[in-house]
Amino acid sequence: MPKLETLRKIVQEVDSAETLDDALVLIVKRIRSAMSTHVCSVYLFDKDLQAFVLMATEGLHQKSVGQVSIPLHEGLVGLVGQRAEPLNLDDAAQHPQFRYFEETGEERFKSFLGVPIIHQRRVLGVLIVQQREQRKFDEGDEAFLVTMSAQLAGIIAHAEATVGIYSSTNQTETVGSESKYDGIAASPGVAIGVGVVMAPPADLTTVPQKTISEDKIALEIERFQAALKQVRRDIRAVGRTLSKRLRKDEAALFDVYLRMLDDNALPGEVISLIEDGQWAQGALCAVAMEHIRQFSLMDDPYLRERATDIRDLGRRVLSYLQEEASAEPKQFPPHTILIAEEVTPAMLGEVPPESLVGLVSVLGSSNSHAAILARSMGIPTLMGAVDLPMTQLDGQDLVLDGYMGRVFVNASKDLRHYYELIIAEERQLVVGLEAIRDLPAETLDGRSIPLWVNTAMGADVNRSLERGAEGIGLYRTEVPFMIRESFPTEAEQVQSYRVQLESFAPRSVTMRTLDIGGDKALPYFPIEEDNPFLGWRGIRVTLDHPEIFKVQVRAMLKASIGLDNLRIMLPMVSYVGEVIEAKRLINDALNELRDEGLPIARPALGVMIEVPAAVYQARDIARHVDFLSVGSNDLTQYLLAVDRNNPRVAGLYHSYHPAVLQALRCVVEEGHKEGVQVSICGEMAGDPGGAVLLMAMGYDVLSMSPIHLPKVKAAIRAVKYAEACAMLDNVMQLLDPKAVEEAIYTLLYDAGVGRLGNRRNLEAG
Template structure:
């Protein structure tokens, strides 16, 4: 090899980045490797989408006619042996090996030396990479080490190609039923017509083009700018009271950018120079975005995405000026795109949005959070789906199973419609439980509170029977402002929430930023943000912000007296001591100023394991405890649930998490501390069974899930769950725990989150 391994790998990766066609990608890989390693043959075998066979997907050296035809079982031949054993194979006389299988169409008889390595991505076999030569001796160790390194680097890219199956068999994208897996965004089932939110060319797809009619092009741009301005002016009206004023500020930012003289002048100047309108637009937007990206100010950097969004909207208007609307006013739509913004949602009446499918994003994306709050089924990160190929198709957003279903056959469509109708009737039927307690058949009562903070309208929790707010996320106003909100701005917002729920308790969590929650105007750049400057650490280091927030909360509480303060990310005793002193000082100061405020109950989140271990010594400074199951699970298991490489290991029913929860409950009981649990765990029916068995009497969850969990609790006997809890203590994995709980859930009638049985699907109905 003339290049160093690092440079060689970099060269291959750069070539792949410049290639869009799957066949070209694979051809580049084998061609580059053959040249770099100076071998006679380099071949790539990929697993078929059903993982039953290996197909020769690309080769340099073997007969090109064998590509797509040479086929081996996963345990057949030398390549099959590598696939089944997941191990490297390096031979000096391959044809003499008992495992060798001759495939005539490959014309590989002259080749003796053979080196093959498996391609693995996220513990799954993707294929096998092979090099061959005419010498009768194994490849040197250097070549073997390099090929293993190459395979590890390319496996992720090849996994995307392999899963789509386009390299294997051409299909008409507009025909045939298919399912595409994704990530859970928001629960529920939605069915409707696929509506591509950005149905035209993206800006980066616009090609250079000239015009001989400059005036017509300039008129087109002017009309497009005016149309986008009008669109932004009226767009937020569709969401109406569902959005807080802070979110409406996003529309104002867009308007300011749109009306910038620099934007229109640069576009018009390029048209005068001979460019057509789309190409002039693209160049202008690219230049302005680059200016934002080069800025040191993190707020200005964040505006690069906004100017690109504006450019895309202008381009859409340019290309759709004469395009009539294709939807009926009441037609059910599944909005689909890369990442759908609040502004995108505002373009449609809420009653028409039956689901959201995003090809990017995660369970914690703002789109997912908003969909949860609005009760719209959403699936995120559906990477294999290419919606532009299926415009107008029938689509199902299955938020329970985190997948979208394309062009379902009539029988399946009818079954999903039945499930949607059943779910609607079921939810309507649960309205009778709104004012009923969540009490087991043998008399164990659980308080169900709601998590809120995103929407100005705090009533969804009340409408679904919430007994208070278990977690109010106060950081949302901070995240969507252009600067830190004032004490008065916070007071106005907090007062509305406390008033809406009075006399029910409202647990307001103080500012919790850091980790995956960043402020656009306050950059926190860290190597490991989850172990860094977040939660109470940030607040104590920025005491003026903490004091301002606490004062706003105390003032908002004067009229109704239902505020409880909740402190995130406590890991040390001095943190809660300092926080309590700040609250006491704020109470004294406000009373001296003439505000008759009271000292509220102070609670802490148990998210960091050290807080659990120090609980007896923390008790003198707190009045209650709330367990943040999401972060506690993340820190106990050392798993970043937003990292696709390890997110599959994140499960709050891991035996270690269950041990921790039992320990926390026993300690709180002994110390006389009220304890609640919030997070995704409180919406998981399997987890709720164990939490009730452990003795947890207060859960906080999304408003959407309250009626379902209430029904579950009212259908079980806690006494019968105690033996089940004892059995889970012997389980070695979350899989065993769920298997143990499945029959109990089935007996309780918990099958409403299951989907109909689909062809080739052997998975059980309820998943986590």
């Protein structure tokens, strides 16, 4: 069995291959050598042919590569793919499904070991090894080959996702066919526009590829040489400063740096690329990354460390190039779809509001600060698009589907027309919904339900009132904490909270106490944990830091003076003891302020039900509070053990899962037994179909993003409460989330408002 170090080296080498073909050729060579066998081959599944095609081999005839295809249900390769499990034979020709292909020359080989290449339950191909001698490969060999197939699966899946943007090897010139990339739908809507890539400072991996016209080549070379001059100057200065503290051989390292910057070294290659039409930053990154890749693969430790030197030099030169470029105002086309490795609020601020139509982030989650802002602004957003070839998308025509969580590059005429119709339909829908802004959310048979909103920023207030919100069911107090460099003072918090309370008075405003941890971190209060979603977050943090909690509660209470519309809500409660302790601290703050002579009214206190433990203690918790509010996003995540921000499993996250529906109904029934109000403030409340279902369950208040409120109101006004209850009885018997969704959509469709349904579950085209 090959040693672990050998396996690691192969993995590293394959990971650094520039193309899928390179990776396949490399892996068959390395596996054959590592396993000391005679043949190693890779077959990939072709959906059009419904067959496995030989894509790379060491040991069989090279002329058969790309020519031999094995139907899905034929041959040993087909058997491995069909069963999706390894096949280990000492004499392959004796197996009843063996099929001989003369052009491969494989009649010389008896032993056969094949393993499927699987990515997210889908068989992408088959990896096989063969040997002349008649013997079974041992368990170590099989384990090694399975490990290599798992590594290869990720590479193939990524290549499959990114192929098609460019139809030639010159990726910066020739635009190719339609491509689609999936991620997490973070803010609903559709956008059609032009990609604009924004890269963080001095990051060699995120600089976009751009071509320049012939008349700008000389200027780009001049910019590059000016940056080189600056870096050479910096290195000499550092060398002089440290020369007295270093030995002669150590000081000579700075001479190595300078030699790397000689015109005949790296700079010569960069200038050559610029002369071919690449902009200076892109040319620098392409050359630097290639040299980093080559040095990283070397056996000699000294040479391998040169990769670090080149990365450092590349970043230094790039920093000066970017500094010069930043002096010139960045141009944003009229319909900008902003793309970044991780979109930040600062990036949003750079784009003129009238130009920004969509956001795409390679990293990040639907709960990131940027995603929250995007939802507040009504900007379609895709997060977690991990397979996105970001650097190739600057200036490309894009179609962003914020319902389904996908982005299309070079969309076909028909697909683009499909999404243009959706945009036009949504504009018409908005106009129609404005007419019901001041009407109640009341069913055709007289059942009404208050519609509240979730807010995070001061700007959300006006949007909410314009859409007819009747209160605030969730004010995320952590957002003002996130945009600062230190904890806000009590006075600063009072100012923030007063805006929300005063703008909505006399309507109720529900303020959630600080909810950090998980995927919501404060830059000045970092929480680093292996499993943050099951770690120190929400009420756990603030009870451990009562000084933070009490200052926040005091600020809320002060901000409510004369308005008396404050409700305080505790996040991430998992047992009754946390509620009792929080109540004690709130009472302390209340008494302190009253002792200071301030006329403070006691606010209503509630608890968020968002972990399974709280579901089963809902009645016990209700005895200690004035209201319960379900956070359906986290509750769904914890019930299903699915991180909805992880693209690999996000498809398993479903609000209509039977377990989720049972938990939701349990909470409202248990809360009502104690006579407390039960509301819900997760995304499910903002889905028109979900809102109708929750109304039928008996929820007293639905709270949602302001942008969803008009659609929810329209759905409720179009149905009968009795029909919604009948639909609820039906769906509670169903076992498939899709069947539940279909039943809900059918009700909306029959009511004449099918267009309000959640498009995330309707395939385009």
